[in-house]
Amino acid sequence: MTDGVNLSRRGLFRGRLSAPKAGIQLPWSVSWDEFVAGCTRCGDCLAACPEQTLIKGDGGFPTVDFHRGECTFCTECVSACQAPVFRPTTQTPWEYVAHIEAGCLATAQVFCQRCQDSCEQQAIRFSPLLGRVPTPSIHAESCNGCGACVADCPVGSISIGLSRGEASR
Template sequence: MSQGVDPTRRALLRGRFRPQAKVLPLPWALPWTQFSAGCTRCDGCIKACPEQIIVRGEGGFPTLDFTRGECTFCGQCVDACNEPLFLPRTLSPWSLKAHIGSGCLAFGKVFCQSCQDACELRAIRFRPVAGGIPTPSIEPADCTGCGACVAGCPTQAITVADPREERP
């Protein structure tokens, strides 16, 4: 009746399992397969980012960490790159959008509007609930995927991802 050992379960039980972080593309970056094939991992984009949200990710490739702040779309990461890995800055920087998960305090009947306060474009709105706590919703047309709401969320209930990709 031996079923073998699941190494991910064992790692989880020992506290060593870390789910693989989703790689968030830099603004205006080519699709990941092209970007990762051409990126020299020189850290030029990391050093150039005034918001310090570009970090070394899996394999040393640059990725975004919105827990550190938001992307202002300044384009300094693009300018710092010596490789042809970015689209023209006249195009949309990406298709990323914010998503509010079930860990949101408002969904747990606790008043919090930190994400709305962090969103300069007011893409996050709170709908009144009769006799209850207002609940958040994101207006996709207004959301730039900048990540300001991620750093502002006390429960880390907000993720930024491409809405065309499946969420966990």
Template sequence: MVDIQKRNLFRRKSELIINNLMPWVDDKQQFLDNCTQCKSCITSCPENIIVKGDGGFPVIDFSLGECTFCGKCAESCQEDIFVATTQQAWHKKAVISHACLAFENVYCRSCGESCPEEALSFQIGINAVPEINLDKCNGCGACFSPCPTSAISIEENR
């Protein structure tokens, strides 16, 4: 008999891995099938944001910093996992939830101040909610860590 709770636990772990994939990983199933968990991408990342995740698979942890899209993770991998680094790194963008302090009329612009692409802007006024220019946002995660309320996530946006 199949234990549904165990199957759902695996499904949640798989979703966590897939939601935090490295740049230039376009085929999620190919990644899960071919990644040998050798850690070459982890050791080659100069930003140290690639960590060992569930099941030993490498994942991005934006709480440790931002991705500079240097391509070293893809260059160091010997497996058929990554697309060419000349292509767009990924289709991730920043998303701001209602946990943002601006929704509570609290002044905070830490996300905008940390964005190297200047993709976050604020309307005139002290407690303006940040707006994301999706054309400028590259999903690097620079805005993630500075947010004091964890209101920002980096998610697929195709």
């Protein structure tokens, strides 16, 4: 690949003229560029995931879809993979955290706390407001980015992204 353009014949025939876009990467995976270079797209990690949250993303590379459920950090995807695309599981799995978006029911004054109820880390907190419905906030230091809140949100107003604020679903 040169300048983000896939110049391989296979990429040309498939109509792919650019590098695959990164979705939510698997826990403990190396940087996206290293992952794309090393991943064989065999699907072993997808089959190994007991939560079935892994899907084939852009270019056939595995990615996490939190609308299907949460990541329990079980390490099955890492164990199933033969390619050198994962860091040691003794390290932090990733730098993702939850982000509350504009369509949240609580911000529209509709009582809902499903995200808080689904968060085992207790990273989602609702601040009581006199005469108003409590609104959620994310305690980023407690959030492990598991995605349980994403699957549980009835209006899809929670995304998972890098802790620096780069949200993606």
